[in-house]
Structures are given as C-alpha cells and as structure tokens.
Amino acid sequence: MLLRIDFRSGKPIYLQVADQIKSAAAAGTLRPGEALPSISGLSGELRINRNAVAKAYAELEGAGLIELRGSGEFFLRERSEPRKEVRSAAPGPQLVDDVARKPMVLPAALQYSLLAVLLAALYLVMAFLGVRAWLASALLAIAFLPLFRLTGKAAYRIVFAKRFEFPRILRALKIEAPTRPNLESFMERVIEKTEPILGARLALIEDRAQVASLLHSFPALSSARTPVVAGADLLTPIFHADEGVHGILRLPPKSNGREYGAPDLKFLSALAELLATAADQFRMRDERQESEYAREIQQGLLPRDIPQVAGFSIAGAWQPARTVGGDYYDAFLLGETALALTVADVSGKGVPAALLMSNLQATVKAYAAVEPCPKDLTSRVNRAICNSITPGKFITFFYAVLDSTQRRLTYANAGHNPPLLVRQDGNCVRLEPNGALLGIFPQGSYDQAAIDLLPGDRLVMFTDGITEAANSSQEEFGEERLIAGLRESTALTADGLRHEIMQRVTQFCRGDFADDATLLALVVDHTN
Numbered sequence: 001m002l003l004r005i006d007f008r009s010g011k012p013i014y015l016q017v018a019d020q021i022k023s024a025a026a027a028g029t030l031r032p033g034e035a036l037p038s039i040s041g042l043s044g045e046l047r048i049n050r051n052a053v054a055k056a057y058a059e060l061e062g063a064g065l066i067e068l069r070g071s072g073e074f075f076l077r078e079r080s081e082p083r084k085e086v087r088s089a090a091p092g093p094q095l096v097d098d099v100a101r102k103p104m105v106l107p108a109a110l111q112y113s114l115l116a117v118l119l120a121a122l123y124l125v126m127a128f129l130g131v132r133a134w135l136a137s138a139l140l141a142i143a144f145l146p147l148f149r150l151t152g153k154a155a156y157r158i159v160f161a162k163r164f165e166f167p168r169i170l171r172a173l174k175i176e177a178p179t180r181p182n183l184e185s186f187m188e189r190v191i192e193k194t195e196p197i198l199g200a201r202l203a204l205i206e207d208r209a210q211v212a213s214l215l216h217s218f219p220a221l222s223s224a225r226t227p228v229v230a231g232a233d234l235l236t237p238i239f240h241a242d243e244g245v246h247g248i249l250r251l252p253p254k255s256n257g258r259e260y261g262a263p264d265l266k267f268l269s270a271l272a273e274l275l276a277t278a279a280d281q282f283r284m285r286d287e288r289q290e291s292e293y294a295r296e297i298q299q300g301l302l303p304r305d306i307p308q309v310a311g312f313s314i315a316g317a318w319q320p321a322r323t324v325g326g327d328y329y330d331a332f333l334l335g336e337t338a339l340a341l342t343v344a345d346v347s348g349k350g351v352p353a354a355l356l357m358s359n360l361q362a363t364v365k366a367y368a369a370v371e372p373c374p375k376d377l378t379s380r381v382n383r384a385i386c387n388s389i390t391p392g393k394f395i396t397f398f399y400a401v402l403d404s405t406q407r408r409l410t411y412a413n414a415g416h417n418p419p420l421l422v423r424q425d426g427n428c429v430r431l432e433p434n435g436a437l438l439g440i441f442p443q444g445s446y447d448q449a450a451i452d453l454l455p456g457d458r459l460v461m462f463t464d465g466i467t468e469a470a471n472s473s474q475e476e477f478g479e480e481r482l483i484a485g486l487r488e489s490t491a492l493t494a495d496g497l498r499h500e501i502m503q504r505v506t507q508f509c510r511g512d513f514a515d516d517a518t519l520l521a522l523v524v525d526h527t528n
Contacts, residue, residue: 005046012468012476013048017056025065025076036074039415050415054394054437055464055471058347061392067492068392078362118147163240165197170274177278182286186278190271198264199254200323204238204275214248221245227268234260236272238279246279290351295320297354298327301361306331309339309404311525313494317502319517325355326395327463327516328464330361332368337405340368343416343461343520344397344438352390359388360395360438374399374412375448378435380469382414395438398431398461407524411448414438417464420479422486424456424526431459457524458486458497465517466501469509477508493525 003020005013024030036042039057043050057074060066067077084522119140126136173190180186187204195201205211215221218235220228222245227234232253240246249272254260299318306314317327326346334340344360346353363384364377371377378399385395398419401412411419415437418430435446454460460482469477485504498521505517 003042003046005048011474012470013052014055014059017042017046017048017053021056021060030076032076034076036076038073039440050437054347054415058392058394068404097250111272119144145332145467166263166270169193169197170267170270173271173274177274178281180278180282183275183279183282186282187275190275194271197249198267199256199258200252202271203250203252204247205250211245211248215245220471221248225269227251227265234265234268236268238272238276240276240279246276249275257485258280287350293351293354295354297351297358301328301330301354301358303330303332304337307333307339309333309337309402311404312339312402313525314339314341314521315494315498316520317518319502319506319513321465321516323514324356327415327465327518328357328360329461329518329520330364331520332365334368334372337403338372339402339404341400341402341461341520341522342398343417343419343463343518344395345463345518346395347393352393354356356393356395360385360397363398372401373448374401375446376412378412378414378438379444381440382436382438382444382446385439389439394440396463397438399429402463402522407453408450409453410448412446412448414446417462417467419459419461420483420486421451421453421457421459422452422483423477424490426487428483428486453524455526456487456490457522458492459502459522460486460497461520461522462519465513465515466505466519469505469513469516469517471508471510477505481508492523494521497521497523 003017005016021030021036030036036057037045039050039053043053046053061068061074065077066074068074078145107345122140122143123136126139127133131139173186173193176189177186180189183204187202191202205214207232214230214235218228218230221235221237224237227236230475231237234251236249236251237245238247238249249268251260251268298320302318303316306316308314314331316331318327318329326344326348328342328344328346330340330342332340342364344357346357346360348356359470360381363381367377367380367384378397381397381399389395395414396416397414398411398416399414400409400419402409409431412430413431415434415435418434421429421431423429429451431449432447433449436444462482467477467479467482481504482501486497489500490502498519501519501521502517
C-alpha cells in the first residue's frame with residue numbers, strides 16, 4: 001500500500017491518509033485481515049505528525065473499516081454482509097397526517113332518516129305540551145338547519161366511531177410527543193389512548209435480540225409497509241433511517257374475539273410512523289442533553305485562574321466546537337518556583353471523551369505530587385490510562401515543568417502537537433521529541449528534553465483545533481500562520497497573546513470551529 005501526501009492541497013492530512021486507505025481497501029490492494037503500518041512507522045514513512053496518523057486510524061475505526069487488536073496493531077476489518085436497504089420500505093412521512101385528515105362520508109339517506117325521527121319526536125312532544133300546530137311547525141322549520149348539523153355529527157360519531165377516534169388520537173399523540181421525557185413514557189400514553197378503541201394492549205419491542213429473532217422468523221417485517229400477521233398477533237415494524245428496523249409494535253388479539261379491520265391496520269401503520277418520528281426526536285434530545293452535560297464536565301475541569309510565577313505570564317484559552325470533544329489544559333503549582341503545564345486531546349466526542357479527560361486530569365495531578373520528572377510521570381499516567389481506557393481510544397498529551405528560578409522548561413510529549421517557542425529574534429523552536437500516544441502501549445517509555453527560556457520568549461502549547469481550523473475553502477490555519485502571529489506579538493503578555501491568536505483563528509474560520517480549539521500561552525518577561 002503506497003500512500004502519498006499532498007501538502008499543498010489544503011485537505012487535512014489525516015483525511016488524506018484515511019481516504020487513501022479506504023481507496024486501497026475498495027480496490028483490493030489492502031486485503032481484509034491485513035495489518036496496517038504502525039502509527040510511528042507510517043508517520044515516519046510519510047514524514048507527518050503521529051497525531052495525524054492516529055486521527056486517521058481513529059476515523060477509519062469509527063467507520064468500522066479497521067480494528068485494533070490485542071497486539072496493539074490495526075487491521076483491515078473482515079468484510080461483512082451489507083445491510084439491507086429498508087428506508088424506502090418504511091411508511092411514507094405523510095401517513096399520520098393522511099389518516100388524521102381523511103374525511104369519512106356519512107350516507108345522506110341515514111342522516112335524513114335520523115333527522116326525520118328527531119323532528120317527529122319533537123313535534124309529538126310539543127303537541128303533548130299543547131303547542132299549536134302552526135307554531136310547532138314554525139319552530140321546527142327554524143330549528144331545521146341546526147338540527148340537521150347536530151344529527152349529522154351525532155350520526156357520524158355513532159356510525160364511524162372508530163374512524164372518528166383514530167384521527168383524533170393520532171393528532172393528540174402527535175401534539176403530546178414533544179412534552180414527554182422519553183420514548184417509554186410516550187409509549188405508556190400511546191397504550192392508554194389506544195387500548196379502549198383497539199380492544200387490546202399494544203407493546204413496543206425494542207430489545208435488539210428480540211427484534212432480530214422476529215425479523216428472522218418473519219422476514220417480511222424488514223420491508224413491510226403494513227402490519228404483518230404473526231400467529232395470532234399483528235406486528236408492525238418501526239423504521240429508523242440509519243438502522244433499519246428499530247423496534248416492532250406488537251398488537252395481540254382483541255379481548256372480545258373480534259377481528260381487526262382495514263381501519264385498524266392503517267391506524268397501526270400510522271402509529272408506527274409516529275413512534276419512529278418520536279424515537280428520533282427523543283434520540284436527538286438525548287444527544288443534545290449529553291452534549292450539554294459533557295460541556296459542563298469539560299468546562300468544569302479547566303482551570304478558572306491560572307497561577308503565575310515571578311518573571312513569567314501564563315494564560316489559557318478554550319474555544320468549544322459544535323460537538324464536544326476532549327481538549328484539556330491545566331496549570332498548577334508544584335512549589336513556590338515550579339509550575340506544571342499540560343495540554344491534551346482525548347479522542348472521541350461527548351460524555352465518554354469528557355469523562356476520560358476527567359480521569360486524565362485526576363491521574364496527572366495525583367502523580368505530579370510525587371513524580372517531578374516529566375518522562376516518568378508520562379509513563380505512569382500512560383500505564384494508568386491503559387488500564388481504564390476503552391479499546392480504540394487514545395490521548396495525545398504534553399506535560400512540562402517550568403522552573404522559574406532557572407528559567408528552564410523540562411518536558412515530555414506523548415503524540416501531541418509539538419509546542420512552538422518563538423525567540424525574541426523571531427527564531428522558532430518546536431519542542432520535540434515526540435513519544436507514543438497515551439492509552440495504546442502499556443509499557444511505552446518516553447523521552448525527556450529541557451530548554452532554557454530567555455527574556456521575550458513566547459511559547460504556545462495547543463491542540464489541533466487551532467492549526468486545523470479551516471476557512472470556507474477548506475484551507476487550514478496551519479502552523480505557519482500561528483508562528484507568524486507569535487513573531488508579530490513581541491510586546492504582548494500571555495493574556496494578550498492568547499487573545500491575539502484566538503482572534504486570528506476565529507477570523508480565519510469565521511467562528512466555525514469543527515473541533516475544540518485549545519491553547520496555553522507562556523511569555524517570559526522582557527526584564528526577567
């Protein structure tokens with residue numbers, strides 16, 4: 001498998017890697033079960049950052065194309081039978097409204113017969129009460145039109161009781177669905193509304209094993225538009241746009257022994273569509289709530305006030321994206337003259353990423369109190385994370401200790417973007433070397449380096465949400481623009497530098513951040 005990176009294309013490097021692996025798999029040059037190059041091996045071969053390869057592999061694993069095995073290697077996943085297309089077989093989106101609005105015509109002869117009986121009864125009552133014939137006739141003539149409408153409505157409800165109730169129930173449930181907290185609660189309301197008129201108690205089957213068993217026993221369910229007869233029961237599939245049959249609505253025989261008619265069957269189909277729509281709405285609501293919860297966790301873990309040490313200024317920034325990720329930065333004192341600085345990026349989104357970030361923060365602070373050496377701390381954190389992380393997940397991590405007295409920064413890097421140090425004269429230094437990601441190799445070891453800081457130095461630790469922020473042409477902000485910003489900000493404190501960089505990135509991508517953008521800035525005082 002031969003991969004090539006076009007650094008001038010503007011397309012993110014990790015996407016170039018992922019797309020070429022997908023193409024190789026589709027063309028057969030990469031066979032199912034074949035091992036992919038290691039993250040470090042492929043990054044070295046292509047001369048790109050390990051984080052880009054790791055992100056590409058994570059993208060492919062999330063899509064189900066590759067898998068991480070116990071050996072720590074990635075393999076192309078074995079081919080499986082493609083999922084059957086069932087979306088076109090689902091009930092049409094207008095079925096609920098059609099049932100709710102379809103008029104039923106009352107036979108005119110029946111209505112006039114009922115009206116004649118009512119008029120005759122009223123005439124007899126008035127005659128019994130002594131009302132004169134001409135007056136009774138006049139009163140009945142005046143009341144004819146209202147009575148005609150009244151008898152029409154009454155007869156309609158009597159003759160078409162079920163057909164009248166079905167649309168009313170559907171309309172009521174459609175309005176009530178958004179007010180319910182979840183699908184289970186809404187289903188309880190559906191049962192309560194439908195049991196009296198159907199004469200049986202509906203049940204919603206969502207258990208994946210039961211659904212699979214019923215699909216196996218009654219294959220017609222996978223594409224049925226109407227209820228399927230299953231023994232004495234009626235089964236109606238509930239479709240999900242991406243998952244096929246999400247659940248099955250089960251209706252047992254009527255308690256009075258009567259059979260179900262065509263209106264019952266159409267009502268069940270419309271009800272299944274309504275439940276499918278409601279399930280999607282509840283799912284989206286849960287995802288929004290999860291996202292908000294994850295953001296609260298993430299924001300609560302970031303430092304509210306960054307401690308300062310003499311001769312330096314430090315500031316941090318976090319710009320959340322549309323979807324919550326796992327960016328993390330922290331700064332905390334290890335003594336009067338020592339300050340720990342860390343930036344990390346947890347793979348994944350939502351609550352799982354936020355909880356893993358929480359675990360990372362607690363682990364780092366626990367070990368930092370007893371382990372002053374960055375490389376040893378990183379090794380211990382990696383072992384701890386490996387014991388608790390979900391397979392396929394990983395963390396990029398940079399950890400440094402600033403000795404303000406010696407003006408020296410000692411650091412270790414676990415697959416993270418190398419921080420950028422711009423000297424007073426404009427020279428840029430990348431803080432390398434770079435070790436393996438956290439959470440993949442339990443026995444991984446890390447190198448350590450140190451660098452002396454000079455007055456006017458500006459250091460930025462950042463996540464790839466900064467450099468990979470893209471404009472409308474899908475051109476990335478990139479390291480060169482970040483370095484240019486550092487070179488042009490010679491007179492700013494860390495707080496001013498943070499504001500300047502975030503403003504430049506925001507203007508470049510017009511505030512449309514596809515990933516969380518996080519940075520930690522450090523400036524050495526000019527008079528230090």
